[in-house]
Amino acid sequence: MNCRKGYFVFSFFYFSVFMSAGVYNTFFPYWLSYKDLSVIQISVVLSVPFAVKIIADPFWGAVADKNFSRKRLMMFLSAATAFCYSFYLFVSGYYSAMAVALLCGFFWSSVMPIGDSIISISSNVSKERFGAMRMFGSLSVLLMVIVAGFLFTLSGDLTIVMLMFCFFMTFIAVCLLPEPAHYNSALTKVQKHLVCNGCASVSAPRVLMIMLASSLCLGAHGIIYVLGSLHWVRLGYSPVEISSLWAAALLSEIVIFFLADKRYLIGLSPVCCILSGALLGIIRWSGLAIVESYEGILILQSLQGGTLALVVISIMRYSQSHIPENFRSRYFGRLAAISHGTIPLIVTVISGALYEGISGLAMAMGAILCGASVIICIREIYMSRSHDIGSLRTN
Template sequence: MHRPAKPKPQTPPHLSTGYAVRVSVFFGALFLIYGVYLPYMPLWLKGQGLSVGQIAIITATPYILRDLVTPAVAFYADRTANHRRTIIMLAWIGVAATLALSQTSGFWPILIFAVAASIAMTTTMPLTEVIALHGMKTTGYDYGRVRLWGSLTFVVANVGAAEVIARTGSSSVVWMLAAAFAITLIAAHFLPRADRDMSQSEGTHALSLGMAARLAVTPLFVLFLIAGGTVQAAHATYYTFATLHWTSQGITPLIIGALWALGVIAEVVLFAFSGRVVAWIGIRGLLITAAASAVIRWTAMSVDPPLWALFPLQLLHGMTFGAAHIAAIHFMSQAVPEKLAGTAQALYASVGMGLAMAIATLISGVLYERFAGGAYLGMAGLAALGLIAALAMARLWRGGYVIELHIQKA
């Protein structure tokens, strides 16, 4: 039995705008870190004299550890109703870890501090989504228009960092990361104090580990994790080998950059109109559309399409990533009690996406080594699994909570 979500309270327009602006600014700050870390951290590691195998270990270790750390931190934030304070703590860890990296050499010290920085970055994301979703529920703003600022600053950081590296070398990467974490730390202090409202909306009761475990094994939530996780994980070959494969086909770096940018632009456009899209097609329809688009996109990519065809295929990124993400965020907002919001976000980020992405990346490596561009066909199969799960979820979910909370007073 699914309890319907509570009606949205009316909020004065100036308060709604203020909440949205502060969350938008924080998303923009946070994605400065992602825009430097994801594309350029391997370059810094190589500059420190690490081998390809050591770089792979440092890159893969956070994927493994975040499956334990992220849900635990999110559970703590849910239980104590201190999402904002936890985010500030994580930003401090990120600043300290990146500054330590700037003074560190050798595999083991770099592993420790690089993993700390990566987990601080990735654990901040689900906690931020909790605050963002609370604002969407209570003020009625369009989540996508808040989240798109993260995508935009990702591009700015990516391009800006490339210019800095070209002028100063890869050693500047950790200093840019430290600066990005510092900016995020400052922005975190301006996040809305949503925790008190969230605590009042679900009652001042203690959250137990058993409740979090119940959510993790609830059949409808498991179907959601499979659907959302596999559709996102199906990007593994694209994220890891697209640039390498396009380069081997003789495509110039300028065109490759344009292709990547086109995908982000498509994502931003969808975010800008996400409220209307969700109202039109619904959460279930959006997730199904994302999964079906992923099957089409990766199947087409597996046959090494001509250059002109890559441009419309890149536009599908707005569906395969953007629509899947929007559907996931709205599903968790509507299907999970707010007391478990951080736990749900962390399970999606660490298990649904982190673990699935780690496995898909390993599979992609094996497939790409043997079949080159044909590896995308394996990703189409993964997306097809997501489509089946999305269809099953759509059939079973009636729009209410997937789990009921019967909470005892602490």
């Protein structure tokens, strides 16, 4: 696949796969509340897919890496997800919602990680233009927030219909993806060094630490996805104002992804990107815990470009520079199991319970997670510099 065609195919994949996020993250909690679920019950239902990811993502990632057609696997998973979401139309209560969430999460959770592995292997396209391609994902979320907000005012069940449509679009996008004919057995200089030192495995301590640092930053966003819209409704903001708050976050993402391929961001190492995102996360989540004015929340939401986009960019760059191609699906699978599984699961369940007691202060959990990420990043930077100095002395 030539670079130009690959750019459009991968951009369409990100556009389609993130369409569902625009509906799910902003209005699906609303829809659950219309089914008479409490805040705690909603948080538990939303946490079910996170719990499933802990098992499903490593499982499907290993299947994809074991010489199985990644494209065909993704086609099956996306089609199964679209079908399973139709069961929400028959949900009548808490337990039935949990059962459907479990089923949908099992099939949907690995579509994105496996897609990322395909794109990372297509290095002739993704290394230079990943930010521009990923930007279309944020654009689709922004578009769907606006469309879903309008449709939700007509009928709550249109939320589920929209989600089914989004997953069908993902199926079409997956059909257009290339199937990597083979893995590139040639290793980069960094990868050779990691292999020699036993660090090329996705289970290597340093790789796991990078996974954990980025996962803490990304996992913190689970708080805003669960509590954001519900909290702002309690503060008295209208659906239009809430949509604009989400739009501010998405616009900042778009800006960062657009700038990701420029030289002033390319020079940042993956660890520095994660560190920057974590520091901005401390500011954002601490602020959202106490700020109630519309203008203040709008400013804090605009930090999402740093708290999310920078970290996503670092993950892709790290995989391309440090992880051999035949480990990529497992790398992204395990990363997703941590960043979109374990951490959001814990955060979602705890934040729902905390919100009943301390209201918006529950969002401060995100600052704690980002603080832990800062510590890990500083440790990694220190260890890298110590290793470089040691190598110079040896030479």
